[in-house]
Amino acid sequence: MAKKIAVETTINGEETIFLCEPRQTLLEALRDNLGLIGSKEGCGNGNCGACNVLLDGVLVNSCLVLSPEIEGRDVVTIEGIAVDGELHPLQQKFLEHASLQCGICTPGFIVSAKALLDENPDPSEHDARLWLAGNLCRCTGYDKIVRAVLDVAEGDA
Amino acid sequence: MAQVWIPPLMRSLTGGQQIVEAEGATVREVVAALDEFYPGIADRIVEEGRIRPGWTVAVDGAVQNRGLRAAVGPESEVHFVPSMAGGQASTL
Amino acid sequence: MANTNPNGSGGRAANGQNGYKVIGTRPVRPDGVDKVTGRAVYAADVQMTGLLHGFVLRSPHAHAYIRSIDTSKAEALPGVRAIVTAADLPAAEDKIEDLGEGAINLKHLSDNVLADEKALYHGHAVAGVAAVNPHIAREAAELIEVEYELLPPVMTVDDALADDAPILLDGLRTDSMGEVGAEPTNLASFFRHQRGDLDAGFAAAEQVVDRTYRTETVHQGYIEPHAATALHSADGQITIWTSTQGSFAVRGQVCEILQIPVSRLKVVPTEIGGGFGGKINVYVEPVAVLLSQKAGHEPVKIVMSRADVLAATGPTSGSNIRVKMGADAGGKITAALAELYYEAGAYPGSPVGAAANVSLAPYALENMQVDGYDIVVNRPRSAAYRAPGGTNVAFAVESVVDELAEKMGMDPAEFRILNGAKENDRRPDGLQYARIGHIETVESIRDSEHYQSPLEGKYRGRGIASGYWNNWGGQSSATAVLNPDGTVNLNEASTDIGGTRASIAMQLAEAMDIEYEQVKARVVDTDTVSYNDVTGGSRTTYSTGLAAYNLGQQLKEEMKRRLADHWDVPAENISYEDGVFEAGSESMPFAEAAGVVQRDEPLMASSTVHPQDFGPGFSTQLVDVEIDPETGKITILRYTIAQDVGKAIHPSYVEGQMQGGVAQGIGWAINEEYIYDDEGHLLNASLLDYRMPTALDLPMIETIMVEVPHPAHPYGVRGVGEVNIVPPAGAVANAVYAATGVRMEKLPISPANLLEAMWAKEAEAAAEPVPGDD
Numbered sequence A: 001m002a003k004k005i006a007v008e009t010t011i012n013g014e015e016t017i018f019l020c021e022p023r024q025t026l027l028e029a030l031r032d033n034l035g036l037i038g039s040k041e042g043c044g045n046g047n048c049g050a051c052n053v054l055l056d057g058v059l060v061n062s063c064l065v066l067s068p069e070i071e072g073r074d075v076v077t078i079e080g081i082a083v084d085g086e087l088h089p090l091q092q093k094f095l096e097h098a099s100l101q102c103g104i105c106t107p108g109f110i111v112s113a114k115a116l117l118d119e120n121p122d123p124s125e126h127d128a129r130l131w132l133a134g135n136l137c138r139c140t141g142y143d144k145i146v147r148a149v150l151d152v153a154e155g156d157a
Numbered sequence B: 001m002a003q004v005w006i007p008p009l010m011r012s013l014t015g016g017q018q019i020v021e022a023e024g025a026t027v028r029e030v031v032a033a034l035d036e037f038y039p040g041i042a043d044r045i046v047e048e049g050r051i052r053p054g055w056t057v058a059v060d061g062a063v064q065n066r067g068l069r070a071a072v073g074p075e076s077e078v079h080f081v082p083s084m085a086g087g088q089a090s091t092l
Numbered sequence C: 001m002a003n004t005n006p007n008g009s010g011g012r013a014a015n016g017q018n019g020y021k022v023i024g025t026r027p028v029r030p031d032g033v034d035k036v037t038g039r040a041v042y043a044a045d046v047q048m049t050g051l052l053h054g055f056v057l058r059s060p061h062a063h064a065y066i067r068s069i070d071t072s073k074a075e076a077l078p079g080v081r082a083i084v085t086a087a088d089l090p091a092a093e094d095k096i097e098d099l100g101e102g103a104i105n106l107k108h109l110s111d112n113v114l115a116d117e118k119a120l121y122h123g124h125a126v127a128g129v130a131a132v133n134p135h136i137a138r139e140a141a142e143l144i145e146v147e148y149e150l151l152p153p154v155m156t157v158d159d160a161l162a163d164d165a166p167i168l169l170d171g172l173r174t175d176s177m178g179e180v181g182a183e184p185t186n187l188a189s190f191f192r193h194q195r196g197d198l199d200a201g202f203a204a205a206e207q208v209v210d211r212t213y214r215t216e217t218v219h220q221g222y223i224e225p226h227a228a229t230a231l232h233s234a235d236g237q238i239t240i241w242t243s244t245q246g247s248f249a250v251r252g253q254v255c256e257i258l259q260i261p262v263s264r265l266k267v268v269p270t271e272i273g274g275g276f277g278g279k280i281n282v283y284v285e286p287v288a289v290l291l292s293q294k295a296g297h298e299p300v301k302i303v304m305s306r307a308d309v310l311a312a313t314g315p316t317s318g319s320n321i322r323v324k325m326g327a328d329a330g331g332k333i334t335a336a337l338a339e340l341y342y343e344a345g346a347y348p349g350s351p352v353g354a355a356a357n358v359s360l361a362p363y364a365l366e367n368m369q370v371d372g373y374d375i376v377v378n379r380p381r382s383a384a385y386r387a388p389g390g391t392n393v394a395f396a397v398e399s400v401v402d403e404l405a406e407k408m409g410m411d412p413a414e415f416r417i418l419n420g421a422k423e424n425d426r427r428p429d430g431l432q433y434a435r436i437g438h439i440e441t442v443e444s445i446r447d448s449e450h451y452q453s454p455l456e457g458k459y460r461g462r463g464i465a466s467g468y469w470n471n472w473g474g475q476s477s478a479t480a481v482l483n484p485d486g487t488v489n490l491n492e493a494s495t496d497i498g499g500t501r502a503s504i505a506m507q508l509a510e511a512m513d514i515e516y517e518q519v520k521a522r523v524v525d526t527d528t529v530s531y532n533d534v535t536g537g538s539r540t541t542y543s544t545g546l547a548a549y550n551l552g553q554q555l556k557e558e559m560k561r562r563l564a565d566h567w568d569v570p571a572e573n574i575s576y577e578d579g580v581f582e583a584g585s586e587s588m589p590f591a592e593a594a595g596v597v598q599r600d601e602p603l604m605a606s607s608t609v610h611p612q613d614f615g616p617g618f619s620t621q622l623v624d625v626e627i628d629p630e631t632g633k634i635t636i637l638r639y640t641i642a643q644d645v646g647k648a649i650h651p652s653y654v655e656g657q658m659q660g661g662v663a664q665g666i667g668w669a670i671n672e673e674y675i676y677d678d679e680g681h682l683l684n685a686s687l688l689d690y691r692m693p694t695a696l697d698l699p700m701i702e703t704i705m706v707e708v709p710h711p712a713h714p715y716g717v718r719g720v721g722e723v724n725i726v727p728p729a730g731a732v733a734n735a736v737y738a739a740t741g742v743r744m745e746k747l748p749i750s751p752a753n754l755l756e757a758m759w760a761k762e763a764e765a766a767a768e769p770v771p772g773d774d
Helices: A026-033 A089-096 A106-119 A125-134 A144-155 B027-037 B041-045 C030-038 C070-075 C106-113 C134-143 C159-163 C196-204 C247-258 C287-292 C306-312 C352-359 C390-407 C412-419 C438-446 C498-511 C540-567 C592-595 C652-671 C728-740 C751-767
Strands: A005-009 A014-020 A052-055 A058-060 A075-076 B002-005 B019-022 B055-059 B077-082 C001-002 C052-058 C064-070 C080-085 C096-098 C103-105 C124-132 C145-150 C187-196 C207-215 C227-232 C240-242 C265-269 C298-303 C319-327 C333-345 C369-375 C460-469 C475-482 C488-491 C517-521 C573-576 C579-585 C588-589 C604-609 C617-627 C632-646 C701-706
Touching: A014 C096, A014 C145, A026 A052, A026 B019, A052 A106, A058 B055, A089 A144, A089 C030, A089 C592, A106 A125, A106 A144, A106 C030, A125 A144, A125 C751, A144 C306, A144 C652, B002 B027, B002 C080, B002 C207, B019 B027, B077 C352, C030 C517, C052 C134, C052 C287, C052 C306, C052 C701, C064 C124, C064 C540, C070 C080, C070 C475, C080 C134, C080 C287, C080 C319, C103 C298, C106 C247, C124 C134, C124 C287, C134 C369, C159 C333, C159 C369, C159 C498, C187 C352, C196 C333, C196 C369, C207 C390, C227 C287, C240 C247, C247 C265, C247 C287, C287 C298, C319 C352, C319 C540, C319 C604, C352 C369, C352 C390, C352 C460, C390 C412, C390 C460, C390 C573, C390 C728, C412 C438, C412 C460, C438 C617, C438 C701, C460 C728, C488 C498, C488 C540, C498 C652, C517 C652, C540 C579, C540 C604, C579 C592, C579 C652, C588 C592, C617 C728, C632 C728, C652 C701, C652 C728
Parallel strands: A005 A075, B002 B077, C052 C298, C240 C265, C333 C369, C488 C517, C632 C701
Antiparallel strands: A005 A014, A052 A058, A052 A075, B002 B019, B055 B077, C001 C701, C052 C124, C064 C145, C080 C124, C096 C103, C187 C369, C207 C319, C227 C240, C227 C298, C319 C333, C460 C617, C475 C488, C475 C604, C573 C579, C579 C588, C617 C632
């Protein structure tokens, strides 16, 4: 069995040290080593966005990052989006707009949409669709997802 | 008497007739009556005492969960059709 | 009647409609918060003490005898706990059983889970490994030595039906409705629907269109890969946690494969990350059970990779389809013929039967014939996919209808209205329709702002298509527990993929005249309620909703009976309105009554249903496209759906079904296909190369919910989940024709396929002599 290494990092605002095998992806470490199951594996090669997290504020597919790469860095997962027990406006609007059906892609979409709004607080419909093109949803046809994101953007303005 | 629609692939047994009449208060009785006139047809419809797997019976436009035990009225229309139940690709 | 909501979803509406208090509102689903915060537990999220991880070794060949399997090197790898092959499965009988979800050959079911003697497709499971982590399980699988003897692959209808075709299944004989052929074959079954006089019908036609189409294999594409965890306990009891559309379907299949009584197996459904028909068949579940047993009764979790999902689960059939249709001078269809050749994959069971019923269903026909052929090929065993078989055949039929309308010089919507099926007309299998809403959907599209507005510009075109789906009733079981604080726990076994906990709870709340928030709906395991069919066939809100309605009636009546006892008045004197029980001067609100009536004895209710009078659904759709003539890329400019939804319980989730089905249909129309090389290797088993629509590929999708209440349901519910995927490919193909003048005869209308067709048309036009120029 591969030798484990210690990784020191910040996850959802908490300083953390965990053990992992160097071959483990960040997604695998989050889910299996740290119990953060909200990030999902839909494809394992960066095409579906279900495992989206923020790494130093930048949107990444955690299935394409190796765990040791997060040493000393800052990770935000879906579990860190709601603050102090209050749902983030994106989470609230996803519920109100019925933007999820099966819900497996939802964590990735919410993390991705947060990254979009952090960078561009007032996106057009096209901006939102272009940004979210890295996240696959097979249930909704995207209509209600895009509406929720635009609704939050308007609410912020 | 009930009007029974004969599936195309069984019409060789009914001399090409598309719709035949048969007496019976249940599908089982109707099938038995059919078989008297058109020997062999019951074997094509029934297997081990039930409608053949993958097929079903409809009476008056509704698929009958009760199969051979389903009631048939004097003016009923009876069809034997591929089953559309379930989620399996073969039948949904 | 039409409930148009061009702006899509809104927040929660204040009130329902048509006198309903809960039905027609848009409350938040009970599982919503867990799903937006990442807490919801899906199949791959299951964790438990001592958990081992499984991996399935798969055939790299499309068609081969398996001569030997040597697992000794793999077993020697540290961390490996168990290895299983088909030799560990009980011998299955070559016999067809009805497992409640349809007729299945038990040997085929078993062989698909672990290949016995023969590998029948690239990706066919050959062996399973359990180890202390998934990496070691995979490494061990690579150490298993399998000796294959290659056979020529049979990849298409034409390959399979060729005179000298290699035979996939030695025992297979063609079944023509009970008449069984004598020779080995790849044609599993043949059937025919026929009525009237086809020759006379075509003779009476003024115009006849006769075309042949090809559609490719496509996958359901749910974002959650299959995953299951099994614990085979030392006392013989087995538990499976899995993502499935039907926990009882899993129980039935696993018990047949392992030949154990149902009492030994409990199936616990996790949250499910999409299914669309593809999460009914079992794949890894029986393998995980065998591994758990062999690994000393430790739990084993198997999570499929995306590549394995694409190569070895799902997909739905590719097909060859011929449609011939004629119309008289008045535009009435005089005869129609459809020949459907569907690829079942490695084992019989394509959706050709359902496809035959979809084929000509929207039209009133006196003279018609549909022939269906179910054909095995060296591709994965096909599974249900949303209105199984419907999209293929509607693409063909709706293309022919469009061409025929054009030849008659008729508006395509008016042509459909003139020929549209209505009450008392017959569907392809001969059954008479009760009240249906097909023509209303065409009229809604014809009268829509979208249809009435002009579409201008070069390489732009508009297309329309209609579609039918049979829907289903099926069996449902549910219980309701009245809590003394006036809430109700609703236990049901229909796994919730698109918000059905909400739509079922809403029906219970409506029936009991209480708030939606007072009902707590949850999905329970197979030990907790009685048998329950899959979430599929557009049946759940209809059928399980009916069970919920019954529960509400029962609880209400029993509460009245007990209150009568409490107040010492005759039961018939008790009234219940607006959430308050009354009898003379006595009155008591529901929440208080819930406590009072349970002082002496607790109160719960159970309901089982198997409704037969479900009604079919229809959808008519309109699309505007723009073609890039340089690249062949299709842009969807605008899309409108009109669907007969019966009664929309939760309109947002009905809209969601409509929009989601159309998105899948658009993917099928313009991009998605399995690509195999000459040896039968799947070349595009990733979500980069199996190209499903993204947010950027689609516009907002406008929905017109046509509400023709279904007379046989207390709230008028009709299935809404599937019919929406039937018309899109036909609608897009007709729009592409309008934009380019090219009638596509194959799916997908990918850039490469479309460019090829456009260039062929240009070459043809260039070759034609100009009139009078000779």
